[in-house]
Amino acid sequence: MSVISKRIMARVLEQIKEDDLELREFYQLRVTSLVEGTDMTVESAYTFAKQALYELARVQWEFEDVETKEWYLRPLLDGTKERRVGIKDGTITIILNPQLAPYFVNIAGQYSTYKLEGYLGLHSWYSMRFFEILSSFRVSGWWEVSLEKYREVMDCGPELDKYGQIKKDKAGKVKMKLANASDLIAKTVLGAQKELQTTPYAFDYHPVYEQERVGRGRRKIVGLRFDLQQKQLTAVPPSWLTDKDAGPVIANLRSFKVTDKNIALYLKTMTLAGARKLLYEWRIKENSQQKIDDKTKYCNAVFVRAAKVLIEERKELALADKRIAQQALFPGLTT
Structure with missing residues (x-):
């Protein structure tokens, strides 16, 4: 795949969440999202996006059974639906082949991880x-x-x-x-x-x-x-467990079946205060008529999702600060 095709697929894959059981009917992204971090203009992005869609339409997944030697192809995109793969009003629509759902759902969350x-x-x-x-x-x-x-x-x-x-x-x-x-x-x-x-x-x-x-x-x-x-970092450091503030929070997260890997990856992002807030909400839920049926699935999904929201918010703040700094240095500059 070309660089632009990879950008499009990355934007699609980040929309497949860890708790998804199947693919959505379609995925969408703005053409302007391909411009971020590049020297492309919005106008040229449209041209590159069209070329990338041609390329993605030709992509085939190849399967071969090692034992039986059965071999077959499946296209990446599904062009049989009433809703169409293409660009309209600055929005790119991608429809993934539902026959590939097990493979895409299996990697769900990796792009956002x-x-x-x-x-x-x-x-x-x-x-x-x-x-x-x-x-x-x-x-x-x-x-x-x-x-x-x-x-x-x-x-x-x-x-x-x-x-x-x-x-x-x-x-x-x-x-x-x-x-x-x-x-x-x-x-x-x-x-x-x-x-x-x-x-x-x-x-x-x-x-x-x-x-x-x-x-x-x-x-x-x-x-x-x-x-x-x-x-x-995929394991909780021993120093966290012995810390008088972090230790009890980690113990409580574990009691709600949050995995050590997710704690290691996202606790710093969540902060102890943010984790305590989630734990408080979960306890209230547990003491109500709407108890958590599957703590492993529910609590991990909520914990990770909350951390990722914070990450995105901090990115936006960082970009805003950068724009303010640029405008202060170059008063006539518009973004």
């Missing part, structure tokens, strides 16, 4: 691809991959002709995109490393060399290792 911080401001396709991949390794904090697999996930495998067939040179050798490993690293890794430096997925990397050198010269690069500079 890492909150798209920095993602929509990335300009390079490789940077966006790194962002997507490294988000899956936030817990371990590192990703090590063979050079062959790296080429595959970065779309740097064999060159293809217009019929989708692999190109070969006169000697019958397969032509590879960025065939030289040094060029591959320079073109795909270094730029992405620079762009991701201010996101949660800033990383360091080093090549993985073959164990034994074959012939003369340097050892061959056979893989790459990427280490995240910020490992995601």
Whole structure:
């Protein structure tokens, strides 16, 4: 997918919530939301959005059963509904293929979990691809991959002709995109490393060399290792549990089945005061005729949703402060 197609899908995926059981009939986003963090104008965004919709309409998901070898395709978008995929009054409408619902619902909340911080401001396709991949390794904090697999996930495998067939040179050798490993690293890794430096997925990397050198010269690069500079907090730190203020709040959140992972991820955002407010509301609910049937599902969803609302509100305040500062420096500037 192109960068703009990725932006559109990111805006769609962030609307799929952790407690969703099925896809919505349709998803919508403003064309202007594609402009944020870029040098695009609103006018050019319309043109790029149309091109991206053409591209998304051609996207196919490929399935193959390893044992039975059954193989089939399913399109990403559903163009059979009365409501149409397209653009109207500055709003893009996307209808996802309902046959893909189990896969999209399964990743529900992941795009909002890492909150798209920095993602929509990335300009390079490789940077966006790194962002997507490294988000899956936030817990371990590192990703090590063979050079062959790296080429595959970065779309740097064999060159293809217009019929989708692999190109070969006169000697019958397969032509590879960025065939030289040094060029591959320079073109795909270094730029992405620079762009991701201010996101949660800033990383360091080093090549993985073959164990034994074959012939003369340097050892061959056979893989790459990427280490995240910020490992995601997914367990409650012991210092929080022993804190005289935080400890009791965490104990009470646990009694309402809020997971340690969600506590670790969002308690700082919620603040202790905000968490106490939620706990108070839940106790009132428990003592009424509208008891919480499923604490695990309900309380986790409410806790995470409340934290994400605060995150978005703080982003808006930060943007407003930035605009005020810009106007103070440049009185004639309009935004």
